[in-house]
Amino acid sequence: MKITFKSRTFRFPKIYIPKIRAKLSLPVLQMAVPRISTKLGLGDNFRKIMGISLSLAGLIIVGSIYFAIAGVNQAPVFPQSATYDMNENTTNVPVGNEGSELTQTLALNIGGARIESIIIDDINVGSTTITDSLKIFATGAHWIEVDELLIDNLTAPDFVLGSSEIYELVVKDNKADGNSFSPTLTNGIADITLASTRGAIDLPAITGSDYDRIIIETAGANAQIGKLHIKNLKAYDEGIVLNNLKVGKLTIQNSSIGDGDGIDSADFIIQSDTKIAQSTLTNNAEVPISVK
Numbered sequence: 001m002k003i004t005f006k007s008r009t010f011r012f013p014k015i016y017i018p019k020i021r022a023k024l025s026l027p028v029l030q031m032a033v034p035r036i037s038t039k040l041g042l043g044d045n046f047r048k049i050m051g052i053s054l055s056l057a058g059l060i061i062v063g064s065i066y067f068a069i070a071g072v073n074q075a076p077v078f079p080q081s082a083t084y085d086m087n088e089n090t091t092n093v094p095v096g097n098e099g100s101e102l103t104q105t106l107a108l109n110i111g112g113a114r115i116e117s118i119i120i121d122d123i124n125v126g127s128t129t130i131t132d133s134l135k136i137f138a139t140g141a142h143w144i145e146v147d148e149l150l151i152d153n154l155t156a157p158d159f160v161l162g163s164s165e166i167y168e169l170v171v172k173d174n175k176a177d178g179n180s181f182s183p184t185l186t187n188g189i190a191d192i193t194l195a196s197t198r199g200a201i202d203l204p205a206i207t208g209s210d211y212d213r214i215i216i217e218t219a220g221a222n223a224q225i226g227k228l229h230i231k232n233l234k235a236y237d238e239g240i241v242l243n244n245l246k247v248g249k250l251t252i253q254n255s256s257i258g259d260g261d262g263i264d265s266a267d268f269i270i271q272s273d274t275k276i277a278q279s280t281l282t283n284n285a286e287v288p289i290s291v292k
Helices: 044-070
Strands: 002-005 008-011 082-085 105-109 114-126 134-138 144-152 159-162 165-176 179-181 206-211 213-218 223-236 240-243 245-253 268-270 275-286
Touching: 105 206, 114 213, 134 144, 134 223, 134 245, 165 268, 179 275, 206 213
Parallel strands: 082 105, 105 213, 114 206, 114 223, 134 213, 134 240, 144 223, 144 245, 159 240, 159 268, 165 245, 165 275, 179 268
Antiparallel strands: 002 008
């Protein structure tokens, strides 16, 4: 090898670098994994066993669901036939107690309760196995106090009002198989007024249903009702009884009452222990009527 620098030439000896060749070999590991083979020769028996197992599982599931549903008794919802208990602490519509549904009775125990309204409309009641198709009453020294009580287009074999205090009594445009009106005019009868409905129970209307009877009762405390309307109620075999009421205004109109025993045996009765402050009794005819 030579190098020229400023017209001068320098020579160097050749240097040889030997080639290095290397080969790296990794050892190869070989492992033989033993093969395991099984044979389950069930054939048709296997399919039969699986079919039976699935069928049994299905039956168990269906049976469990059925007995779970059958074992749950849903509480009656108002106004289904049942007994509904209310008191001074009740502010919402209660669920019913089982038992009355066996006789198809709608019973309201309202001792101490304040109720905004009870509307009974387009109802069929009556049975040969009960007494009183509709009974509204209090027991002991207690009262059901009603602001407005309306009975309109009633059809029943008999009607009795007793042991009550009515501020204004209106009886008009009725026909009956015998009338007997003998209320007692009395001073000091209070005009019942339910003003505020705050906290009062707002019951759904009782409409388009059939019962053997309807009972509204208070025991142990007075109860208050803003509006008690009974319209288009049809009763057979047993009649209507109202007792121990204090009412602001009671109207009975457009009704047909009688059991067919003749006008000399009154079926539309307002007893002498019913005390009133004022009354209007007009156009109440006595005619032969037999409600069946």
